[in-house]
Amino acid sequence: MxxxxxxxxxxxxxxxxxxxxxxxxxxxxxxxxxxxxxxxxxxxxxxxxxxxxxxxxxxxxxxxxxxxxxxxxxxxSPGIDRPLRSEQDFERFAGSLVDITLKAPIGKELGAIAGGLISANRKKFRGTLERGEGAGPAHWQIVWRDEPAVKPGQRVSAKRAPAPLQALGFTLDELREARLAPVVDFKGRRPAGPRQAD
The missing domain is CATH 3.30.300.70 (RimP-like superfamily, N-terminal)
Structure with a gap:
C-alpha cells in the first residue's frame, strides 16, 4: 500500500x-x-x-x-503558518491574513490595471483572504495595502493618507503555495491605540 x-x-x-x-x-x-x-x-x-x-x-x-x-x-500540529491546500482550507480560513506565492508573476497586464502600483514580476503577496467576485466556486482574492515600513521609534503622522487598498483575484490552480501568515501577538507589546475618554 x-x-x-x-x-x-x-x-x-x-x-x-x-x-x-x-x-x-x-x-x-x-x-x-x-x-x-x-x-x-x-x-x-x-x-x-x-x-x-x-x-x-x-x-x-x-x-x-x-x-x-x-x-x-x-x-x-500545523502551527501558526499552516499550509492551505484544498478548497475546504480556503473556506475555513477566509478572512484570515495569508501569504500566497503564485506559480507565475502577475504580468504587465495586471500591473497596468493596478495603475503601475504592482510590479509585473511580483509573485508573493500577504493580505486578507476573501471569496472573489468571479464565476466559479474556486475563485478567491487577496486584499492588502502596501504601507511603507515604519522604523522603530519613528513617528507617523495621523494626517498621512493610508496606502490604497489593492486586490488580486486567483484560483487554487494558480498557486504554488499558500499559508496562514504567522502573526504573534504578545501581551503588553501591542501598539498604543487612541485612549478612550472616561
Whole structure:
C-alpha cells in the first residue's frame, strides 16, 4: 500500500485531518495533522500533544505492517503558518491574513490595471483572504495595502493618507503555495491605540 494511502487512512480513521506528509534527509518522516473543521463552530480547536502521541502510536504500527521504511517519525500540529491546500482550507480560513506565492508573476497586464502600483514580476503577496467576485466556486482574492515600513521609534503622522487598498483575484490552480501568515501577538507589546475618554 502506498505511503500516502496508509497515512491518510490511519489519520482519518482516528478522526483527524491529514495536512501534510514530508520525507526529509536522514530518514525523517514528518506527518502534520489537524482536527477536522466544523463550519459555524464558535471555537476552532487545536491539536494537543496527546493527539500527536495517539496518531504516532497508530502510525508506527500501520507503517510497520505495510513495510514502510523510515528512521524517525514525527507527528505534529500545523502551527501558526499552516499550509492551505484544498478548497475546504480556503473556506475555513477566509478572512484570515495569508501569504500566497503564485506559480507565475502577475504580468504587465495586471500591473497596468493596478495603475503601475504592482510590479509585473511580483509573485508573493500577504493580505486578507476573501471569496472573489468571479464565476466559479474556486475563485478567491487577496486584499492588502502596501504601507511603507515604519522604523522603530519613528513617528507617523495621523494626517498621512493610508496606502490604497489593492486586490488580486486567483484560483487554487494558480498557486504554488499558500499559508496562514504567522502573526504573534504578545501581551503588553501591542501598539498604543487612541485612549478612550472616561
Amino acid at each position: 502506498a505511503l500516502q494511502q496508509t497515512v491518510e487512512q490511519t489519520v482519518t480513521g482516528l478522526g483527524y485531518e491529514l495536512v501534510e506528509i514530508e520525507r526529509s534527509a536522514g530518514g525523517l518522516l514528518r506527518i502534520t495533522i489537524d482536527l477536522p473543521w466544523v463550519p459555524g463552530a464558535v471555537i476552532d480547536p487545536f491539536v494537543t500533544v496527546e493527539d500527536c502521541e495517539k496518531v504516532t502510536r497508530q502510525l508506527q504500527f500501520a507503517l510497520e505492517v505495510d513495510g514502510v521504511e523510515y528512521r524517525r517519525l514525527e507527528v505534529s
